[in-house]
Every structure is written in structure tokens, then in C-alpha cells.
Amino acid sequence: MFQKPTNFLHTLSLFAGYASIHLACPAEYVRIARLLTMTIEISAILQGLEPSATLTMAAKAKELAAQGKTVYDLTLGEPDFATPPHICDAAVEAVKAGHTKYTVASGIPELKKAVADKYNTDYGLQYEPAQVVISNGAKHALHNVFCTTLNPGDEVIIPTPYWVSYAELVKLTGAVPVFVPTEESHNFKISAEQIEKAITPKTRMLLLCSPSNPTGTMYRREELEAVADVILKHNLFVLADEIYDKLVYGNNKFVSFPTLRTELPDRTIVVNGVSKTYAMTGWRIGWTLSPLNVAKKIGELQGQQTSNPCSISQYAALAALSGSQDCVKSMLSAFSERRNYVAERIAVIEGLSCPDMDGAFYAFINIKKFLGRSGIDTSERFCLELLTQQQVAMVMGSAFGCEGYVRASFAASLDVLREAFDRIERFVR
Numbered sequence: 001m002f003q004k005p006t007n008f009l010h011t012l013s014l015f016a017g018y019a020s021i022h023l024a025c026p027a028e029y030v031r032i033a034r035l036l037t038m039t040i041e042i043s044a045i046l047q048g049l050e051p052s053a054t055l056t057m058a059a060k061a062k063e064l065a066a067q068g069k070t071v072y073d074l075t076l077g078e079p080d081f082a083t084p085p086h087i088c089d090a091a092v093e094a095v096k097a098g099h100t101k102y103t104v105a106s107g108i109p110e111l112k113k114a115v116a117d118k119y120n121t122d123y124g125l126q127y128e129p130a131q132v133v134i135s136n137g138a139k140h141a142l143h144n145v146f147c148t149t150l151n152p153g154d155e156v157i158i159p160t161p162y163w164v165s166y167a168e169l170v171k172l173t174g175a176v177p178v179f180v181p182t183e184e185s186h187n188f189k190i191s192a193e194q195i196e197k198a199i200t201p202k203t204r205m206l207l208l209c210s211p212s213n214p215t216g217t218m219y220r221r222e223e224l225e226a227v228a229d230v231i232l233k234h235n236l237f238v239l240a241d242e243i244y245d246k247l248v249y250g251n252n253k254f255v256s257f258p259t260l261r262t263e264l265p266d267r268t269i270v271v272n273g274v275s276k277t278y279a280m281t282g283w284r285i286g287w288t289l290s291p292l293n294v295a296k297k298i299g300e301l302q303g304q305q306t307s308n309p310c311s312i313s314q315y316a317a318l319a320a321l322s323g324s325q326d327c328v329k330s331m332l333s334a335f336s337e338r339r340n341y342v343a344e345r346i347a348v349i350e351g352l353s354c355p356d357m358d359g360a361f362y363a364f365i366n367i368k369k370f371l372g373r374s375g376i377d378t379s380e381r382f383c384l385e386l387l388t389q390q391q392v393a394m395v396m397g398s399a400f401g402c403e404g405y406v407r408a409s410f411a412a413s414l415d416v417l418r419e420a421f422d423r424i425e426r427f428v429r
Contacts (some may be wrong), residue, residue, distance in 0.1 A: 017282040045172060052164055057383060061393035066207060066343045067334035072420035073393045077213060077361065079279040081334075083316075084327040087278060090319030094312045101307040106299035107134025107287070111314050114321040115272075115287050123256040125265065127201040127289050133298045134317075136309045138243050138286030138289040139274040143169050144305075145239055145269050145288060150175040154204040161364065162403035163213045163241075165393075170207075178203070178400055184366060187217040187355045188402075192226035199234050206231060207239040210358025211248060214400045214407040216339075217359035218248065221255045228260040237267040239403040243286075245359040246328055249336050252358045266291050276360075277328055283313040335361050338417060345421040351428060361411045364397070368404040372429055379406055390423035 013429055040382060057073045065071045094100075106112070112129040135141040136269070142165070150156070152174030158166055160179045167177040180198050182188045211218040219227075240257040246255045258268040273286030288298055308314075342363050346352050349351050350367040367382055375384050381395035383406055387393050397405030410417060 003083065006087075009093075014119060023214060023225075028072070031342070032356070038273045043172070045259050049168055050164075050170065055392055057387075057395050060384075060387060062386070064387065064391060069391055071387075071391045072416055072423065073411075074410070074412060074417075074420055075395050077276070077411060078281045078332065079276065079408055079411045080363075080413060081279040083279050083322075083333055086110055086323050086327075087280065087316050089319065090323075091312050091316040094315035097313055098313050101311065101312050102190050103240060103314065105303035105307050106295075107132065107138045107308065108311070108318070111318045112287075114318055117127050118321050119256070119289060121278070123259050124403060125190070125256070125258060125289075128292070130134060131289055131295045133294055133295055133302060134314060135286050135287050135288065135291075136282040138271050138275060138308055138424055139169075139323075140306070141271045141286040141288045142166070142239070142241070143175045144171070144174045144301055145271065145290075146170055147174065148294060148297045148301055149237070149269070149388065153202060154301075155200060155202040156207055157195060157198050157203060158186075158207045159194075160215055161188060161207060161212075161397065161400035161405070162207075164296040164399050167401075168208055175204075176202070184353075184355055188364070189217060190227070191223075192230045192354055195230050196234075199230075199236070199398060203234070203236060205237055205239055207241070208240045209243075210257075211244040211254070212362075213244070213360055214362050214397075215355055215364040216357035216360045216394070217355050218252055218361045220252065221253075221260070223253055224257060225260050228264060231267060232261060238264075238268070240268055240270045242270055242272050243276055245272065246334060247335060247361060249332075249339055249357065250357040253263070254359070269294060274320050278317075280313075280320065282315055283310070285309055285317040335410070339412060341414060341417060342410045342421070344415075345425075349421075349425050350427060361409055363408045363410060364400075364402075365394075365406050365408060366404065367397075367406055367428075370405060379403055382406060386424065386427050390427045392420045392423045394426070 011258055061071045061073045061075060086286050109129060111134055112132040115132045116127040116129050119127050135144055150173045154175040155178045156170050156175055158177050159181055160181050170177045178198055180194050182190050196288055238257055242256060246252050246275055258264040269288055269290040274280040339357050342355060346354050346363060346365060353366045354363045357363055371377055376385055379398050383394050383396045395407045
């Protein structure tokens with residue numbers, strides 16, 4: 001029986017008899033033996049890369065659904081609405097007009113201008129189209145920023161809980177994520193004092209997401225102003241993830257970070273996109289707004305990485321930004337109703353709590369009172385048992401750097417949310 005070789009020398013001994021009979025040339029024998037034992041090693045950086053927990057839990061939910069079970073999936077930050085018709089129509093017209101070729105790597109001029117105009121109109125900023133780079137979604141835009149601005153060993157301050165991909169994208173550059181824990185009692189918001197204490201000679205960037213994924217909380221103007229003063233004092237810069245800027249509830253008012261001080265546009269890189277606001281997750285269009293020298297390098301990087309984003313999606317995004325915004329208001333109204341329902345349900349289930357959901361479409365639910373019961377000692381185990389027993393899928397707080405919590409997305413219909421929270425209530429009771 002053939003014995004599997006364990007290393008190169010073992011292979012030589014196993015195949016010695018074969019070589020003496022069948023191979024006249026020893027060099028040929030060595031070549032074949034080497035090929036038999038050759039393996040492709042994964043880079044050290046990628047060996048340490050963690051998979052996306054949200055996608056992992058969504059995959060588990062899909063596995064159960066494939067078995068014929070009804071699963072109530074609250075994992076993904078993906079609006080359940082169809083992309084508005086006028087946006088889809090623009091994509092069809094783009095195809096008919098022949099816009100199916102390569103574009104400029106950094107995006108079509110019309111879309112770059114629309115993005116700059118949107119920020120200038122909405123927030124009083126003065127961006128030029130040349131400061132905009134259109135990317136393959138906001139996640140790609142984040143990756144572009146990190147690769148363009150960070151060197152190995154640089155430190156990036158990241159408040160926890162944080163979106164699952166931030167830390168991994170930072171690590172891919174050789175830079176170091178520095179996690180600063182925040183507390184539910186302060187609505188999971190980092191303070192200027194905490195930032196000051198976390199700064200070292202290696203600190204280069206603060207990553208700020210408001211409204212927040214995963215907590216749904218949002219910084220007030222005075223809180224951001226205190227943060228801005230620390231940034232300027234220590235000569236740092238900020239990556240402002242503002243992907244949820246249009247999903248804000250009640251009397252809350254979104255504040256774009258570079259508007260806070262006149263010096264901040266030169267020290268801020270804004271990331272945004274169409275995925276959440278216009279229900280366009282699959283179209284993969286995001287962007288950065290940054291100082292001109294940074295934008296130029298991001299464009300050059302993207303030219304080597306991926307070239308342009310999908311040409312058809314770019315024209316669809318142009319229609320989204322320049323067309324009627326009634327669809328945004330309609331979806332926001334539905335999200336607001338769902339947010340209120342989820343808050344009410346959490347409030348009446350004994351043992352559960354969550355911070356105020358000012359924006360985005362997530363509830364970050366405190367489950368600490370249930371850990372240690374029935375063998376459930378982690379948020380991951382809680383989520384797995386909930387999925388197995390009640391077919392409700394959520395994401396463990398440990399994936400966001402905050403054990404003792406779970407994230408539920410309310411980017412799902414009210415019918416799904418009602419049944420899901422009925423099942424959650426049965427599970428915890």
C-alpha cells in the first residue's frame with residue numbers, strides 16, 4: 001500500500017526503488033519527488049486574518065434555510081428594500097448607451113462631481129471632484145485608505161465595539177489596531193480623554209464611525225469637537241466612516257467630522273457610499289473624500305488593484321445622488337418604525353438592554369445576565385444556540401470586540417422582526 005510521505009527525505013526513501021527501476025536520470029527523480037512534496041505557504045499576514053463574523057453567521061443561517069427551515073436572519077447590514085426603480089432604470093440606460101467599457105480608474109467625472117456637490121450642499125464643505133475616488137464599495141474604500149496612508153508599525157486608534165472588518169483591514173497593511181474600550185453607560189462613545197491616553201509616538205490615525213455599526217449610537221457635535229481638538233493638538237488624522245449619515249432617527253442631527261474645525265478637511269478622510277442609503281449593497285459603489293495628494297495616490301493604488309468600479313453601477317449611483325430623494329425618506333420612515341418596535345421589545349424582555357439607537361439599523365443587545373446559564377458562557381454560544389433552537393440569526397458581540405452583547409440588524413420587515421423577537425423572548429425565558 002502506498003505510504004504518504006511526510007517530508008522531502010521521506011519521499012526520497014519511499015521512491016528509491018521506483019527511481020532505480022523506472023527513472024534513468026537521478027535528477028529527474030529528484031525533480032518529481034520535490035514536486036510531490038511541494039506546498040504553497042500562506043503569507044504570515046493572511047494566516048492571522050480573521051474571517052468576517054457577520055458573513056459567517058449569515059452563512060450558517062443559509063445552511064439551515066437550505067435544509068428547509070424558516071430562518072429569521074438579523075445578521076447582515078443589508079436593507080431588505082429593492083433598489084429604487086429610477087436607479088435601476090439608469091443602469092439599463094447606461095447599458096443601452098454603451099457605458100460598458102473601462103472608465104477612469106478613480107471613477108467617471110460625473111459621479112465624482114455629484115459626490116463632491118452632495119457633501120458641499122449637505123454639509124457646507126468645499127470638495128473638488130479631484131478629491132473624490134469612487135471605489136468598489138465602502139469596504140474597498142477603507143482598504144484603499146489604509147494602504148495609502150499607513151506604514152508597518154503605525155498605530156490606529158479604534159474604539160470598541162467596532163465593525164468587524166476595521167481591525168483586519170488595518171492588519172493587512174502591517175499597521176497595528178489599538179483598541180480603546182467604551183462603555184454602554186456612555187452609549188459606547190469614546191471620549192477625548194480616552195483618545196489622549198491612547199496616543200503614543202506611533203499613533204497616526206483615529207477611526208471614527210458615526211452613526212455606529214454595531215451600536216447604532218451617534219456622536220453629538222460637542223463630543224466630536226472635543227475629539228477634533230485632540231486630533232489637531234497631536235497632529236493626527238481621522239478616517240471618518242459616514243456610511244450611515246442619512247439613516248438618523250428622531251431629533252438627532254448628523255455631524256460630518258471635517259465640518260467641525262477649519263483645519264479638519266486637511267486631516268480627515270471621509271468614507272461613504274450608496275449601499276445603505278439607497279439599498280444598493282450589491283452594486284458595490286463607495287468613495288473617499290480626502291486631501292488632493294491623498295486622493296491622487298488612492299486613485300493610483302486603485303489603478304493597480306482593480307481599475308475602475310463597475311461602469312454600469314457608477315451610472316446607477318449617479319442617478320441615486322442626483323435624482324429624487326423621496327426613496328430615502330420612505331426607507332428612513334420604515335427603518336424608524338422598525339427601530340421603535342425593536343426598542344420596545346428589548347425594553348420589555350427581562351434581562352435585555354441596549355443603548356439608544358440614534359442611527360444606522362442595529363441594536364447592540366446586552367445579554368450578560370444570561371451568560372453562565374445552561375452552558376452558554378459566550379456571546380458566540382448564545383448566538384449558535386439561538387440559531388439552533390429558535391432559528392434566529394444574530395452576530396456575537398465578541399466579533400465586534402465586545403463580549404456580553406449580540407448585534408441584531410433591523411434591516412428586515414416588521415413581520416420578520418415580530419417573529420424573531422417572539423422567539424428571542426422564548427429563548428431567554
